[in-house]
Amino acid sequence: MKNTEVNAGNERPESEDRLDQAGGRPEDGEERFSSDSANSGEDSTEENRQTTPFTEWDDSRLLVPSSLELGHGSVDKYLISKQISQMREPRVLTPDDLDERRIIYPNSPNRKLVNRFRNLRTQLMERSNGNNFTLVVSGATPGSGASFVALNLAAAFAFDRSKTALLVDCNLREPSLHNSLDIMTDSGLTDFLEDPDYDISRIIYPTGIPRLRLIPAGSQRETPSEFFTSFRMKQFMQAVRKRYPDRFIVLDTASISESPDARILSEICDYSMLVVPHGRATVSGIEQASMGFNPEKLVGMVING
Incomplete structure (x- = not known):
């Protein structure tokens, strides 16, 4: 450079x-998503966002394992992109x-x-x-x-x-x-x-x-x-x-x-x-x-x- x-x-x-x-x-769980979204695999509704406090969102089930864990090239790029788009800011x-x-x-x-x-x-x-x-x-x-x-x-x-x-x-x-x-x-x-x-x-x-x-x-x-x-x-x-x-x-x-x-x-x-x-x-x-x-x-x- x-x-x-x-x-x-x-x-x-x-x-x-x-x-x-x-x-x-x-x-509390880094970039959070609603728990309903984590369970269903779909984006949370506006109602869910309003009823779920920000500090209770949990994306632990959506975290993508690294390529080191799954092997080179195994990370689902689409899923990563979707997660990023759902990152929210307080x-x-x-x-x-x-x-x-x-x-x-x-x-x-x-x-x-x-x-x-x-x-x-x-x-x-x-x-x-x-x-x-x-x-x-x-x-x-x-x-x-x-x-x-x-x-x-x-x-x-x-x-x-x-x-x-x-x-x-x-x-x-x-x-x-x-x-x-x-x-x-x-x-x-x-x-x-x-x-x-x-x-x-x-x-x-x-x-x-x-x-x-x-x-x-x-x-x-x-x-x-x-x-x-x-x-x-x-x-x-x-x-x-x-x-x-x-x-x-x-x-x-x-x-x-x-x-x-x-x-x-x-x-x-x-x-x-x-x-x-x-x-x-x-x-x-x-x-x-x-x-x-x-x-x-x-x-x-x-x-x-």
Whole structure:
């Protein structure tokens, strides 16, 4: 993938340089469907939707086993597409909400920015031959705009009505994605990693953006690297990718220059991407930052000005 430049003003609240180009509560069973629909195989009626509380919807019987479980090519693409079309949001962010938060959407008037993130998405899809993947996004320096890039790239994947995106906040020291999406959280990734019996559905939050979900950082953040080197983290990454063949997973991390987290996570992910702040990083600094990643997994750099 070629290096890309994206520009959308400044990333709040850390720095004035922003990317140049390029609440809800958790759903108890992740993307929910009505229980009647699960039993009958048909879409639920409007009456069912009105009488069944959102938190009681359960799609566990509709979850599609991964290709790993059933064998390559065995996943029913039609069923996956139908499930995605039935994903519901307890709230939907309006165009004004998205503009205020600097999040792209299909009809955004900022076509230049939308097209640059679409281009990033296309290049990554070509790299993966159309398969879903896990991607680490990290800044070359603090305040590079990695969170902005991660959020909008995930939003770009969610443009496609046949696919979903999962955004994971792995910046345990200074998590910000829940604030960017105005989500009140009471649990997250570290809570799941800390407790072997923790239900993953408790940490997956709807974002107000169709087909995009968020896993926030969580409450335990004293020793981030220990969480990411754990066997449970490896299991988590394998599960969220292989369980949902339609889903693209984007991990937002602390800058690689201030923390080993991005490097650690890149070892258990498919690809990594470096965000470089325009005019605020030296060539030697960029080279040193890029050396923190496996060169076979580093897909490129995004210049944030």
